[in-house]
Amino acid sequence: MEVLPVWNEKYSIENTDIDLQHQTLFDLAEKTASLLNRHIYKIEVKELLGNFFDYMKTHFKDEEEYMYSINYPYLSEHKAMHKKIIKDMSALLSECNSTNDLKEKLNKIVSIWLVEHIAEHDMMINKYKKSLDKEELELTKEQEKDNKFEYICGCKDMIHKLDYGLHVKIKYLNIAYKCKKCSKELNFNSLEEK
Structure with missing residues (x-):
């Protein structure tokens, strides 16, 4: 199993509430990873997954409201990614037949969600927010050409x-x-x- 990143300020989107939620999600992912390295019962994995799933739904709702408040131009794409993650997690809860299958799929979703979604896509929110500052606007336009x-x-x-x-x-x-x-x-x- 690959090592999950731990929270640090490089993942900050400079919104206190969203950053605290991201920190909690990193903690939940770490707990998930520790369970995957030992023998556990399917009920334990499903319970942790349920907690993770419920927290993600709350977080996604709050993050989408924040993106709306700053007129984030990729809000619809970001919301669609959130829906896909929720759909994948729902399928995971209902389709797994064995503990090993559940552990493997859970690890994949947690890794992709943390590494790709927070580290890559949520960072775009902060990049956009910074671009709203007129002093940084020209720099951001230049970066956008390279992005x-x-x-x-x-x-x-x-x-x-x-x-x-x-x-x-x-x-x-x-x-x-x-x-x-x-x-x-x-x-x-x-x-x-x-």
């Missing part, structure tokens, strides 16, 4: 540079986009992934 995600298609030596919103739709929400030239579906250029 493109590379996708490939069937065309030889063609790289499609997509903005964050399209990247989220393709990679995380499974919405297909095709190249206008070759009509092949765009695929994330994983060689560029950091």
Whole structure:
């Protein structure tokens, strides 16, 4: 099992309530990880998962309200990611037949949620919030030019540079986009992934 990151200020979105919720989620993930390293009963995993699931729903609601309050431009994409996480967790609760299966799937969801969602997507909220400060606006516009995600298609030596919103739709929400030239579906250029 991979080691989960621990909370530190680099994950802050500079909103006290949301940061405290993120810290609690990191703690719940750590408890989950410690359970996965020993023999446990399915009921224990389901109880922890239920607590994690309930807290995530509350957190998502609060985070979405915060994004709405600052007019976050990727609110609908972010909400869709939240729905997908909830859907995956719901399926996990109802579909697992064995403790090992439940532990494996739980680890995957917790790892993806913490590493990708908080560390990558929630950080975009803070980046946007900072861009609202007029002194940082020009710097942010310059960073936005560099914040493109590379996708490939069937065309030889063609790289499609997509903005964050399209990247989220393709990679995380499974919405297909095709190249206008070759009509092949765009695929994330994983060689560029950091």
